[in-house]
């Protein structure tokens with residue numbers, strides 16, 4: 001009986017949070033490192049289905065860096081990164097498209113349906129909602145077919161939300177000539193969040209947050225300012241795939257959003273804990 005009462009109390013507590021966030025959009029960026037972990041993905045997608053069921057509006061943007069690197073290795077192509085972005089020639093682009101649009105995008109939507117949700121693939125193979133152009137690297141390095149998103153088909157994504165369906169978007173964009181580009185998934189998620197005027201942008205990764213030492217989980221930084229984040233990139237504490245993630249957070253903050261979060265998607269219910277509790281998990285970056 002006590003357990004049943006505690007469960008009812010939890011439901012009542014959740015009601016306040018649900019009322020507060022109902023109708024608001026949360027963009028959830030699923031990192032490719034997490035997509036390798038079937039159990040973590042199952043729990044995360046259940047959290048997303050719960051959010052959708054109670055009237056929040058989740059939108060998924062995903063990457064797939066690890067799977068792309070593996071598929072490239074199988075095709076005999078060496079992966080090369082510049083400041084966390086993959087140098088993408090024509091052969092690599094084919095692999096990127098197959099992994100992101102052909103495999104992972106379909107896998108995520110299928111898993112959502114399997115657990116009782118309704119999901120729709122919005123990829124260049126179905127309906128492309130990310131439009132952009134070739135990214136000109138600030139250092140002058142030519143990254144090949146790497147793009148940046150300049151506009152998002154907001155109406156398509158929102159009309160799905162109105163009919164209780166969750167958009168699942170891979171990090172690929174088209175330019176006006178139909179040329180496809182490989183977009184870093186963190187920056188793609190940022191562009192979607194900005195375009196939808198999202199209330200929250202949550203980056204789910206396979207680390208517990210930003211750390212002072214990349215390989216030491218106990219060195220996690222629970223909260224930091226935009227200035228500190230810039231210093232940590234400049235000093236080399238933030239490296240590799242964490243650079244575009246933190247840069248995307250900084251750009252989002254620069255456009256009026258007050259807080260962004262980088263959290264550990266392997267932690268069970270990390271998404272719900274982040275949204276429905278006052279003690280956040282992971283690293284929060286604030287203006």
Ligand SMILES: Nc1ncnc2c1ncn2[C@@H]1O[C@H](COP(=O)(O)OP(=O)(O)O)[C@@H](O)[C@H]1O
Pocket residue numbers: 030031032033034063065066204205206207209210211212213214237238239240241242243245
């Ligand atoms: N200071 C840091 N704190 C935490 N992780 C870091 C840091 N610097 C580099 N990293 C690396 O960034 C990775 C996360 O980026 P990435 O592999 O692109 O993840 P995702 O696939 O989730 O986007 C971590 O697994 C870690 O190896």
Ligand SMILES: CC(=O)N[C@@H](CCC(=O)OP(=O)(O)O)C(=O)O
Pocket residue numbers: 030031032033062063064065066068084085086096146147171182183184185186241
């Ligand atoms: C240009 C660029 O770097 N694109 C990324 C797209 C996937 C991605 O970002 O995946 P994660 O979220 O797993 O890092 C890449 O090719 O790896």
